[in-house]
Amino acid sequence: MTKKEIAALAVAELEKLYPAAECTLDYGEPYELLIATRLAAQCTDARVNIVTKELFAKYPTLEAFANADLAELEQYVKPCGFYRTKAKSIIEMSQRLISDFGGVVPDTMEELLSLSGVGRKTANLILGDVYGKPAVVTDTHCIRITGRLGLTKNTEPHKVEDDLRKLLPPDKSNDFCHRVVEFGRDICKARSPKCGECPLNTFCRDYAKKK
Numbered sequence: 001m002t003k004k005e006i007a008a009l010a011v012a013e014l015e016k017l018y019p020a021a022e023c024t025l026d027y028g029e030p031y032e033l034l035i036a037t038r039l040a041a042q043c044t045d046a047r048v049n050i051v052t053k054e055l056f057a058k059y060p061t062l063e064a065f066a067n068a069d070l071a072e073l074e075q076y077v078k079p080c081g082f083y084r085t086k087a088k089s090i091i092e093m094s095q096r097l098i099s100d101f102g103g104v105v106p107d108t109m110e111e112l113l114s115l116s117g118v119g120r121k122t123a124n125l126i127l128g129d130v131y132g133k134p135a136v137v138t139d140t141h142c143i144r145i146t147g148r149l150g151l152t153k154n155t156e157p158h159k160v161e162d163d164l165r166k167l168l169p170p171d172k173s174n175d176f177c178h179r180v181v182e183f184g185r186d187i188c189k190a191r192s193p194k195c196g197e198c199p200l201n202t203f204c205r206d207y208a209k210k211k
């Protein structure tokens, strides 16, 4: 079976398993997704959602974040870890969105990457979820699972993204990545994947090797 065929089967099976492909971070405005994703680095989405509930109430606009007092913002984001760096980049990012982009989150990879603290993972999330553009979000679940399936031998996010872009239908790639996160939490876990009950086990290369 070719990698493209495996990818097509994985896309179809995960669609059946998780009909609703949703971002697990809570947000209302596009800039709030940027902030939530910034906070999610080295932190769980569940914890970020607890923090942002209060955070977005305290700072209800982009301007409020741009004008935030750094020390005060740090205390709000502290439970997410790396709070000094995260708070600083949230303020810088908000200021740049206002000064250079008219308060609108940009819709190109290049512009998104120019924002403080924004990497390819965040940029892809914005492009896919906010703008409906083909996006490949390579988080830890995606890298692990696509590696096990045999879709990539790489482990660096950027290289995995390149590999997957060649294999996934562009209109399916963003939802696929959301579904892979759920699949990684439920079935294809890091330490003890539930291969016996996995609907992808008929074409998973890792499972075939184990057998």
Ligand code: SF4
Pocket (backbone or CB within 6 Å): 145, 148, 149, 187, 188, 189, 193, 194, 195, 196, 198, 199, 200, 201, 204, 205, 206, 207
């Ligand atoms: S068969 Fe096992 S390793 Fe392969 S995708 Fe399923 S759970 Fe993951």
